[in-house]
Amino acid sequence: MALFTLQDISVAYNKQNILKDFNLEIEKGKLVSLLGPSGCGKTTTLRLIAGFLQANEGKFLFKEKDYTKVPVNKRNFGFVFQNYALFPHLSIFDNIAFGLRLRKNSKSEIEKKVMNVLEIVNLKGFEKRYPQELSGGQKQRVAIARALVIEPDILLFDEPLSNLDANLRVNMRVEIRRIQQELGITTVYVSHDQEECFSISDQVAIMNKGIIEQLSDPATIYKYPQTKFVADFIGFKNFIEFDKRTDHEDKIELNKSGYSFVLHKDAQMTNASGKIGAIRPDDLLIREKEDMGAVLENSLSGRVKVSTYLGRSYQYVVETPIGDFTVNKEMTESYRTGQEIILEIPRNQMVLVD
Amino acid sequence: MQEKNRGLALFTLLVFLFLLGPLLIISVTSFEGGNILKFPPEELSLRWYENIFNVEMFLVAFKTSILVSLGGNLLALLLGVPAAYALSRFDFKGKSVINAFFVSPILIPGIVLGFAFLRYIVGTYQLPIYAALFVGHTVIMLPFIIRVISSSLTNFDFSIEEAAESLGASKLGTFFTVVLPNIKSGILAAVMIAFLESFNNVDISVYMTGPGVSTFPIQMLTYVENYFDPTISAISVLLMFITAFFMFIVERLMGLTYFTKR
Numbered sequence: 343m344a345l346f347t348l349q350d351i352s353v354a355y356n357k358q359n360i361l362k363d364f365n366l367e368i369e370k371g372k373l374v375s376l377l378g379p380s381g382c383g384k385t386t387t388l389r390l391i392a393g394f395l396q397a398n399e400g401k402f403l404f405k406e407k408d409y410t411k412v413p414v415n416k417r418n419f420g421f422v423f424q425n426y427a428l429f430p431h432l433s434i435f436d437n438i439a440f441g442l443r444l445r446k447n448s449k450s451e452i453e454k455k456v457m458n459v460l461e462i463v464n465l466k467g468f469e470k471r472y473p474q475e476l477s478g479g480q481k482q483r484v485a486i487a488r489a490l491v492i493e494p495d496i497l498l499f500d501e502p503l504s505n506l507d508a509n510l511r512v513n514m515r516v517e518i519r520r521i522q523q524e525l526g527i528t529t530v531y532v533s534h535d536q537e538e539c540f541s542i543s544d545q546v547a548i549m550n551k552g553i554i555e556q557l558s559d560p561a562t563i564y565k566y567p568q569t570k571f572v573a574d575f576i577g578f579k580n581f582i583e584f585d586k587r588t589d590h591e592d593k594i595e596l597n598k599s600g601y602s603f604v605l606h607k608d609a610q611m612t613n614a615s616g617k618i619g620a621i622r623p624d625d626l627l628i629r630e631k632e633d634m635g636a637v638l639e640n641s642l643s644g645r646v647k648v649s650t651y652l653g654r655s656y657q658y659v660v661e662t663p664i665g666d667f668t669v670n671k672e673m674t675e676s677y678r679t680g681q682e683i684i685l686e687i688p689r690n691q692m693v694l695v696d
Numbered sequence: 697m698q699e700k701n702r703g704l705a706l707f708t709l710l711v712f713l714f715l716l717g718p719l720l721i722i723s724v725t726s727f728e729g730g731n732i733l734k735f736p737p738e739e740l741s742l743r744w745y746e747n748i749f750n751v752e753m754f755l756v757a758f759k760t761s762i763l764v765s766l767g768g769n770l771l772a773l774l775l776g777v778p779a780a781y782a783l784s785r786f787d788f789k790g791k792s793v794i795n796a797f798f799v800s801p802i803l804i805p806g807i808v809l810g811f812a813f814l815r816y817i818v819g820t821y822q823l824p825i826y827a828a829l830f831v832g833h834t835v836i837m838l839p840f841i842i843r844v845i846s847s848s849l850t851n852f853d854f855s856i857e858e859a860a861e862s863l864g865a866s867k868l869g870t871f872f873t874v875v876l877p878n879i880k881s882g883i884l885a886a887v888m889i890a891f892l893e894s895f896n897n898v899d900i901s902v903y904m905t906g907p908g909v910s911t912f913p914i915q916m917l918t919y920v921e922n923y924f925d926p927t928i929s930a931i932s933v934l935l936m937f938i939t940a941f942f943m944f945i946v947e948r949l950m951g952l953t954y955f956t957k958r
Contacts, residue, residue: 394858414861421862427855431877440873441863485859492863 345370345528346391346409346496351400353386360386361552364400373522373529375539378549378575384532385500387549391530392498393417404495420489424501426481428473434460434484435469441492459491462521479510486521497522499531503538511535515542536576540564548572566608569696570618578620578693579668587617587694594694598664603640606690616694623657623670625691628677629684640687646677660685719936726929733926744926748934751927757915764826764911765894768833769841769887775834776841777883781875783842784849802839806899809836814903825909832900837890844889848882848950881949888942888949896939 344367351364361383368374376384389395390402393414402410409417429437435456442452460466463483473481482502489497499518503511519542522529533539539546540560547557548571556568567573570581586597594605596619603619631643644662651657655672662685669685677683721735729739748754783795801809810832817828852875860870876883901911910918920928 392858392862394861414858415864415866417862418864419862421859423855423859425853425855427853427859429856429859429874429878431880440860440865444864444869488859488863 420494844886
């Protein structure tokens with residue numbers, strides 16, 4: 343059963359819709375990410391859950407109670423900000439104790455809870471310091487501790503790692519996941535970083551222009567995107583808009599400008615009507631024209647248009663009769679620009695999207 | 697290069713002399729032992745400093761000035777803090793107009809403003825002298841309060857307000873527990889600058905003061921019209937010290953805010 347639900351939510355700002363008939367259900371104990379480019383409405387959704395923002399239409403249900411009009415300070419949701427938002431005039435101890443004091447906890451209780459949460463975020467011994475004496479990573483730990491200590495019903499993260507450097511980001515996201523799982527706390531996590539979201543989430547909602555394009559576990563999204571936007575966002579660089587799709591029992595036949603392709607019919611690939619083929623640059627195969635051998639299926643003849651060096655592999659832009667393709671290939675020696683090659687789309691590597 | 701620097705140094709020195717010279721001369725004359733203000737003094741004495749405290753009208757005017765400046769300051773704070781907060785925190789239509797409106801008392805010549813007050817506060821509304829002084833001084837302090845507090849709010853990270861709210865604080869509680877403590881030094885600096893502005897004010901006060909009620913600077917003017925002894929120099933020296941002391945504190949305060957903000 344869902345812990346909380348956003349029901350037909352619409353948010354408009356300056357007569358522009360940010361969210362339109364938006365629906366989302368989140369189960370207790372899960373970490374759900376909202377992922378999307380800037381302006382997709384993910385932060386709006388988060389601020390709506392927190393109560394910083396009121397929807398023009400729709401309902402917010404928490405434990406099946408109508409929470410739509412409940413003010414922020416009565417919600418008991420923890421919020422972790424992108425810029426940490428620590429209180430600069432208070433010590434780390436007092437920063438964390440802030441919420442407890444408002445809840446009229448006794449002095450000894452506060453002391454115990456603050457020390458306990460400092461241990462959870464690995465900041466024991468920092469309680470007497472002030473925010474400006476801490477590094478970015480430490481500040482964010484304090485911010486997490488401050489949100490955790492009030493034992494919130496939901497924990498909300500607004501791009502919490504985007505101000506940290508790359509190494510720290512990886513460490514911190516592991517920390518966040520560890521704490522979230524240890525405490526079993528329902529969490530909504532907003533980010534524009536795909537890797538970050540995929541690595542820590544139970545479910546990822548990919549958002550675009552105020553709607554959720556796909557909500558699923560990370561592995562499913564990674565392998566079976568449903569829409570062209572999702573596919574593009576997670577790295578399917580090549581798209582073929584087929585003219586015709588014919589479903590057979592164990593395969594799908596596709597046609598584009600007289601060229602025909604065959605796909606394995608995969609039970610998990612749920613899109614029953616999509617006619618756009620999507621394929622990652624890593625999954626395309628290139629062959630030399632000479633050793634083409636017997637395999638002609640799913641192949642196109644093409645010409646290398648651009649060749650760039652990526653470090654571990656080369657990236658080519660290949661010109662074919664049905665459009666340009668981006669292909670990554672690991673090898674020591676590159677194909678020459680202008681070289682005629684054969685491009686093959688493996689039977690099981692293309693997905694069909696809307 | 698060296699030559700140029702020496703020329704610049706000389707020029708700077710001259711400017712300093714020009715600016716500080718009169719103050720220096722006044723300071724020296726305040727130690728005159730004789731009955732007439734002159735430079736250089738013939739004999740040295742502190743008797744004119746003593747005299748300040750013997751002239752009753754100075755003591756009364758000093759009390760009036762302190763009362764008006766402090767009271768007006770409190771009033772200006774009550775109006776200015778919320779105004780500065782709203783102007784920094786929110787975006788709304790006509791914000792720049794309101795901003796300009798609040799600063800306008802600085803832009804309008806004091807002598808004109810004073811006349812307007814005379815015409816309306818004293819004339820039309822017939823306010824008693826004390827009340828008129830309070831209102832007038834509140835108005836001249838308000839722009840300083842708003843400007844200084846606004847500037848300490850420009851670096852203010854308003855997301856800590858949201859943080860406080862998400863932890864359970866009400867809007868009003870957030871203002872007192874999170875906003876105020878972080879602009880404390882800005883408020884103190886604003887109070888001091890406004891106090892000096894009000895305490896040293898002549899052009900507005902001169903219209904508002906009446907029989908029996910006078911502010912300190914006005915009393916000084918009156919005194920100079922009648923007497924020409926070095927008391928006035930002694931008072932000037934005291935005022936300079938008070939002002940310098942306040943400005944020193946303001947300097948330290950605003951310096952501290954920069955230090956803690958980062």
